[in-house]
Amino acid sequence: MIKIENPLKAWMGDLPSEWSCRRLKYVFFIKKDIAGSENYTVLSVTQQGIIPKDMEAKGQFASDYSKYQLVNKGEFVMNHMDLLTGWVDISEYDGVTSPDYRVFVLKDEEEFCADYYKYIFQLCYKNKIFYELGQGVSGLGRWRLPADMFLNFELPIPKYIEQCEIASYLKKHIDLADEIIQETKKSLSEYENWKSAKIRECLCQFHDEDKQPVKIKLKYLLEIRSGASKDKEQIMDEGTWPVFGGGGLIGYSDEYNCTKNNLLIGRVGSCGKVTRLKTNSWATDNALIVEPKVNSDYLYYILVDANLQELSTANAQPLITGTKVKSHFVLYYEDENIQTEIVKELDSFCGKINELVKEKNKLIGDLEKYKITLIYELVTGKRRVV
Numbered sequence: 438m439i440k441i442e443n444p445l446k447a448w449m450g451d452l453p454s455e456w457s458c459r460r461l462k463y464v465f466f467i468k469k470d471i472a473g474s475e476n477y478t479v480l481s482v483t484q485q486g487i488i489p490k491d492m493e494a495k496g497q498f499a500s501d502y503s504k505y506q507l508v509n510k511g512e513f514v515m516n517h518m519d520l521l522t523g524w525v526d527i528s529e530y531d532g533v534t535s536p537d538y539r540v541f542v543l544k545d546e547e548e549f550c551a552d553y554y555k556y557i558f559q560l561c562y563k564n565k566i567f568y569e570l571g572q573g574v575s576g577l578g579r580w581r582l583p584a585d586m587f588l589n590f591e592l593p594i595p596k597y598i599e600q601c602e603i604a605s606y607l608k609k610h611i612d613l614a615d616e617i618i619q620e621t622k623k624s625l626s627e628y629e630n631w632k633s634a635k636i637r638e639c640l641c642q643f644h645d646e647d648k649q650p651v652k653i654k655l656k657y658l659l660e661i662r663s664g665a666s667k668d669k670e671q672i673m674d675e676g677t678w679p680v681f682g683g684g685g686l687i688g689y690s691d692e693y694n695c696t697k698n699n700l701l702i703g704r705v706g707s708c709g710k711v712t713r714l715k716t717n718s719w720a721t722d723n724a725l726i727v728e729p730k731v732n733s734d735y736l737y738y739i740l741v742d743a744n745l746q747e748l749s750t751a752n753a754q755p756l757i758t759g760t761k762v763k764s765h766f767v768l769y770y771e772d773e774n775i776q777t778e779i780v781k782e783l784d785s786f787c788g789k790i791n792e793l794v795k796e797k798n799k800l801i802g803d804l805e806k807y808k809i810t811l812i813y814e815l816v817t818g819k820r821r822v823v
Contacts, residue, residue: 446591448566453818456595462588464549465541470507478532480508482516487528505533508540511551515539515558517582520568525558527551539587548597552604553816557592560812593817603815606822610811614804621797628797632790636742639779641768650770655743656763658736660728663704663759664720665694679716683707683723693717700727700737702745705756709746713737725759731769735776738783739767 452458479490479502487508508514508528516523517539534540543549561567570590571580595603641650664681667690672680676689683703695701696717702725703710712724713734720726729736743765749755770776814820 448561448564449591449593449817450819452593453595453821456593456818458591459594460588461590461592464544464554464592464594465513466544467539467541467584467588468512469536469540471536472503472505472507472533475502477502477505477507478530479505480514480528480530480532480534482514482524482526482534482538484522484524487514487526487530487534489530489532502533504536506536506538506540508532508534513541513551513555513558515541515582517567517587520562520565520571520580520582524562525555527555539584550597550600550604552608553600554592556604556607556812557816560809560816563809564813595818599822602822607812607815611808614808618801618804621801625794625797628790628794632787633742635786636738636783639783640738640742648770648772648775650768652766653769654763655740655765655767658729658731658739658767658769659763660730661702661759661762662726662728664701664722664724664726666722667719678718680719680721681712681714681724682721684710685712687721690719693719695720695726698729698733700729700733700740701725702727702740702757702762704758708749708755708757709744711737711740711745725757725762732773732776732780734780734784735770738779739769743767 446458449458480487481490508531510528510531512528513525514528514534515525515538518537543551543554567582568580570586571582572586667680671690672688673690674688677691678689678693679686680688680690681701683705684707695714697714699714699718699720701712701714701718701720703712703723704725705723727736727740745757745762745765748761748765749757770779811820815822
């Protein structure tokens with residue numbers, strides 16, 4: 438990440454001598470027109486773009502969309518309330534969006550290229566440049582960009598023709614990178630399906646007539662308890678023990694509340710995700726701690742195969758309870774030799790798949806870094822296309 442001392446202006450570094458810079462308020466104006474009726478497409482701001490909201494999906498919905506603000510095709514919409522996971526983009530739709538979001542418009546489309554500035558704003562999210570200007574109760578969660586900071590943010594101003602050339606060049610190369618990323622993610626999904634099929638095959642195959650798996654409730658195979666909350670300030674980038682949330686590693690701590698013999702199940706967020714611990718760890722209250730009564734490695738594969746995410750409640754914030762997990766039926770081989778044989782085969786197979794996944798994830802990470810670097814160099818004139 439690029440280090441920024443004074444994000445209002447210094448993020449740009451030295452600009453080409455023929456470029457100028459200008460405060461954002463001289464390039465854009467903020468608008469806020471309330472709809473006044475319900476008959477509009479509701480738009481969501483996502484990192485995949487500004488898209489129509491699926492009104493039939495699970496989630497939170499407003500009670501009155503007439504209080505939402507109008508958005509026209511070609512206008513910018515920014516989720517300035519969340520500077521970590523929020524986003525900004527140009528709308529391809531007419532509709533309405535949250536009144537808490539920021540809608541803004543170019544003052545002169547013959548002097549300023551919308552796509553050029555779109556890449557700048559998205560860079561400011563990716564590199565946390567806007568984050569440095571944020572205000573709020575905490576540096577995590579709802580960390581907002583005040584209007585005065587936004588309007589006084591300095592923007593580079595090359596000639597209009599160069600803005601367009603830069604935007605065109607970025608679109609071509611970023612679209613290509615995104616295409617590779619999507620194909621790579623597709624292959625990752627195929628690898629996961631391959632693993633799931635192999636695990637199912639090993640857990641359910643009949644070894645002989647006298648040693649078939651029995652159907653049993655998980656409560657006979659494990660004990661389960663909730664993890665414990667930990668203040669965000671206590672979660673460090675480095676430490677003695679890893680800290681896990683529901684979805685995986687989130688940092689480190691000098692304390693632990695579960696051992697390397699335990700397993701974790703995502704309770705909130707990544708509901709049902711199973712983690713096999715390699716060392717003592719801290720599990721937050723977004724995870725359930727599993728204490729195996731049987732072979733821990735064998736139980737891990739049983740839980741992975743159990744589709745525990747299907748046990749989650751259908752609330753706005755889905756979660757899994759320990760009671761539901763313990764009441765869930767699974768197939769179980771009582772013969773310890775068979776358990777050992779299954780673990781050996783699956784560890785070998787999944788280990789090879791995990792290495793392939795690691796390589797694919799590295800490619801995705803490298804391409805994401807390439808995109809950020811390319812945008813920064815072009816929109817600040819460090820690299821020229823004309």
